[in-house]
Amino acid sequence: MKQTKKNSVSHLAVFVALLWLLASAEVASAQIKVNIVHPGAVGAAAVPLPIAHEQGFFAKHGIQTKLVFRPGAGTARLTEDDPFGYIGAPFALQQAVRGTKLKILASVTTGRLSNHLVARSDIRKPEELRGKRFGVLGLGTGIWINTVLALEHLGLDPKRDNISILEVGNLPQMAQALEAGRIDAAVLSPAQSSQLKQKDFTVLLDLYQANLYGPQNAVAVTESYLRQYPDVVEKVVAAMVESLAFSLSPKNKSTVLKTIMKEFNISEPAAAEEGFQQFFHTVNRKPYPTVDRLKNMQRVMALHDPEMLKLKVEDVIEDRFVRKLDESGVIDRLYSTYGVK
16 A cells, blocks of 8 residues: 555656646747847957846746857848847948848947057057057957047057058957967957956057947847847847846846856956956946947948948837836836846
8 A cells, every 4th residue: 555655656746747847848949039149259248148148038038049159250140040139239230231121229338438459568659559460350340440449549540550450350369369469459358458468468548548439239130020029029128138237236246257257268357357347337227229329330430331321320220129118117127126226
């Protein structure tokens, strides 16, 4: 009798476990699958995307995300298979001018630059940059724009001063190229410059102290996907906004620091702290896309590609999802919940 009862209990436990597994499988299959393309660590604003993914904010809204890493210049393109992009606003404008019908949904950063211009140890003055090699992700992209703005601020002109701008890769790849001597200077994150400064590299300019404004990071989507699945688009934007609140919360700082170290391939805690401060001071807490900032990017990009001036910036902005979250009080409640002042 005892054995029969024991078997019954055992069978019940197995039955319950099977039900749980089936329910879990059903929930997983019910989740909407979306691909989000991104170029990796091209600035401190890269942080909210892996945070949203790893902390389950997309899953919270019923979305199963696949982050598709496209490291090369011009590779993080929005397509039918990859309808979402977490990319620099300049690259979004580039795609739009070349025929990709897309909308910028949110701008995660204010556009105020906080990068540092870092050069080899033997380069101690801005004028010594003449004839030297700079690394960027790609011509016309955000890091290229930051580089042009930094040089302008220092009174330098790439053409006049024979400065070569080479496509190297994202920020970790640029830092590696600088250490290896393949380039002479680059505009890097404060986290990286802090680490390189310890190795006697020269920090020639703090772009934040120079009060320069450049590219914003953008959440973008194809127009066709937006038309078909506006509810999914709304959920993606909501997840990204919650990621911002989470990332700015004092109690989550250690998690954000670990993410910075991983994304930027750095090992020094002090350098990670520099990266966190960059993120903290440039994040756009209510991430409305900004027409004026985008037009300024368009102006700089036109130096490389005059076709950019044909684009009407207002046509690529769709801020209704951020506006809904803002006007309904959701954004303020999120920051309050996470203890962000």
